[in-house]
Structure formats: C-alpha cells, structure tokens
Amino acid sequence: MADTATYRTIWRWHFYAGLFVLPFVLLLSISGAIYLFKPQIDRWEERDFRGLSLEGAVSADRQLEVAKAAFPAGSFNHYRLPERSGDAAMVQLALPDGALSEVYVSPQGEVLGTLDPAERISNLVSRFHGSLLMGDWGDRLVELAASWTIVMILTGLYLWWPRPFRAAGTLWPRFSLKGRALMKDLHRVTGFWIAGLVLAMLASGLPWAGAWGGAFSWARGELGLVQGVQEWSIGGEKRAATAAPVAHDHGAMGQSSAPRPEQAAHSLPLTEFVNRAESEGMAYPVLVLPPHAPQRFGPPTGDVWTVKSEAQNRPLMRSVTYDPKTGEELTRSGFADKHPIDRAINIGIAWHEGALFGLANQIMGLLIALALMVLSVFGVVLWLKRRPSGRLAAPPHGGRMPRAFIVAIAILALLLPLFGISLIAILLVDRIRGMFAVHYSKTAG
Helix, strand or coil, X not given: CCCCHHHHHHHHHHHXXXXXXXXXXXXXXXXXXXXXXXXXXXXXXXXXXXXCCCCCCCCHHHHHHHHHHHCCCCEEEEEECCCCCCCCEEEEEECCCCCEEEEEEXXXXXXXXXXXXXXXXXXXXXXXXXXXXXXXXXXXXXXXXXXXXXXXXXXXXXXXXXXXXXXXXXXXXXXXXXHHHHHHHHHHXXXXXXXXXXXXXXXXXXXXXXXXXXXXXXXXHHCCCCCCCCCCCCHHHHHHHHHCCCCCCHHHHHHCCCCCCCCCCCCCCHHHHHHHHHHHCCCCCXXXXXXXXXXXXXXXXXXXXXXXXCCCCHHHCEEEEECCCCCCEEEEEEHHHCCHHHHHHHHHHHHHCCCCCHHHHHHHHHHHHHHHHHHHHHHHHHHHHHCCCCCCCCCCCCCCCCHHHHHHHHHHHHHCHHHHHHHHXXXXXXXXXXXXXXXXXXXXX
16 A cells, blocks of 8 residues: 555544544444434333223323323323324323423323423433533534544545555455454454445434534525425424424423413314324324424414324324314325425435334444444554554654645535534644744754
8 A cells, every 4th residue: 555645644634533533433323323222212111101901991082181180280282192002192291381291191091100201211312412411512512523523434435445456455354364454454344334324324414413404404494495394403402302302492382372272162172183193094103283282393383283293204204284173184294295305304314313214224223333333443442552652643744635635625624614614723723833843943943
C-alpha cells in the first residue's frame, strides 16, 4: 500500500474522527440496539394488561368513564384499541399539571393500572439515544458525533481500498494471520461490509437532529417544497413527542379552553367510533381521538373524531375523520397521499427504528450495532498496540491534499453544518498552534 501524502492525511483525519466518535458510537449503538425491540419491550411492560377474559365485556364508553373516575380532573386525549382480543384498552388522559397518564382498563371495565408514558423504557431509551438525556446540548453533541462518524466511514473506505487490489484481506479476513495483523484485517473487512448500511442509518437519523433537521424543516415549510404536516420531530421536540406520544404541548393539553368531547353536545358516543376503528383493520397501535384532542404532530384534531394508525412501520399509517354528530366519514388519508420527500423520510425512519419489515429489520439493525461496537473496539486495540507508551501517536500529516478532496470536504461541510463548523474551529486552532510553535522556535533560537 503506497504511503502517499494524501493517504497519510486521510489516515490522520480517520484517526482523529474515530478517537472523537468512539464513546458516542458505543453508547448510541447500545441504546439503538435496545430501542429496535420497542414493540417487545412495550408488550413486556403491559404484560399484566394482556390476555384477559372477555366474559362480561363492557362498552368503550364505560371504559372511558371508569378511567376518568380514577382521574376526575383528567382530560381525554385518546382511546387505544387493544392489540389482541382480550387485551386491556388504554385511555390516555392529560392531567392538570401537564403530565400524561395511560390508564389500562379491562374488557369488564376495571382499571388494572397506569403507566407514565414519559417513564416507559422505550421512551427513556429513545431520549437517551437522541440527546444522552442532556437536552439541546446533548442533541447537538449526538448530531456532531453522527457527522464525524460519516467522515470516519468515508475516510475508512478510502483507506480500505487495497493498492494493488487483493480479495483476501479486503473482502474477507485472512484467518491465517495472527495478532495485530489479523485484527487489522477484521477491522478493514468489517468496516467495508457495514459501511453502506451505517451511512444509510446515519442519514435516516438526520431529519430528527436539531441543526440538520431544523434546516430541512425550514426548507420544507418556508420554501414550499412540501405541503402538509411534518410527521417527525426534531431536536428537543423529538424528546417531548417521544415522552408524550400524542402531545403537542403538555401545558396546553391540561389547560386548553377548546371544547372537549366529554363537554360537546350532540356527539355520537366513543363506542360508535371505536366500532368504526375496529372495522378499518388498521395496523397497531390504532387510536381514536375525540374532537379538539392534541395530536403527536400538527395542531389538535379540530371538530371531528379521528381514527388513526400510528404504526412504527410508517407506510402502514392511515387516518380517517368522522363528523361527530352524524358519524359520516369526512376525510381519509394514507401513506400514498404524502409527498415523495415525506414518504422517503418516513421509510428511512421506519427502517432506522427496525420496523419496516418486522423481525428481519430488527435483526439487521442489531447486527449493524454489534458490528459497529466490534469495529470500534478493534480500532482502539490497534491504536493501543501501535502507539508508544504515553504518546498519542497520531498518523503524520501528509501536507496539502488534492483539490478534489478539498472540494469533497467543502461539500460535506455544507451538507453537515455541525461538521463544517467544527472543522473550521479545528483548522483555526491548528493554525494558531502552528503560529505559536513557529514564534517559540524563533524566540528560542
């Protein structure tokens, strides 16, 4: 492999990028691997509310009544249909202090228990994965790490290409080798095979990120690129939406002066719309939202009853609205009605969360996360074996890079704003340090 100036410079950037992102890669890989199994985790948390007898079952309106009796000051947000026959229904209530409560009611109309959506395992893991539980600063830090991980992968692909080409050690490891040489093969080969999938994973997560997602949201709305509600949240909004799955504003939910269905006159009962929801055959979870209820994305429902699927597999999401007095169907929308940009992003989000094609998607995501962790560990071990004791042992600077690489870096900096800002800061620090080094050497001379 030719030890060119360009190769040494790329290796140097790959080294520093890897050194910075390593702890984030490990933390996000672990938390992401856990979140992939959200459906299984959620079912485990609700295990006491599942598989119940249907004998003596009562109406959805009666279930709502007992839920509200448990929380008299609560305001009805939505009714979630049972996933399977015999499971409890879930009634979500907004409390006066802005908190939410999921009330689980048996088919016989008995309150079995409650869960706080903000404290559910999958929501806690999601908030950690998105911001390390550090608020907006954490969100920016995760986005910065993701941006530099993209740099690490792209530089790694450049370093991976053999000069001259050899299949062994490039497409598969040479198990005849021992020690550091074998580990280097495993690092290179594993990195190559997962590079495309990791880049897709990182790209599909960018719409959630504070800086990148905010810029895209502005372009989407203000420039009129896409019409309609944006069905994913960004930055701090994502953490709030995750903690409160259908809440747009916690405080507003508890204090809104808009009419609520329990106050509205001449509206058909909840049971009528639950029956409609059951006949639709939508993907779980299926929610029935009353008039003026808050939604996960966008404004409250307005003066209509809404039946919608909020399936993690987003191409399965559908929504139907009904006139509250007559029950007449008013609107119907599905995935095919969305703009192609929104469809592409929603497919990416579903794949990112392991929901696009079921268990196979979850296993694929888990393997990617495990490979990333192994790759990171191999990289650290290779560095520790190479470096002299007590020294950083960064690869030497190769000098000025070719113009094509500089253009590529400039484009990447524009596409990843936090990477661009951090890169400028690094170059400034490096230039200032160089000036001080020259000044010190002249003074000492």
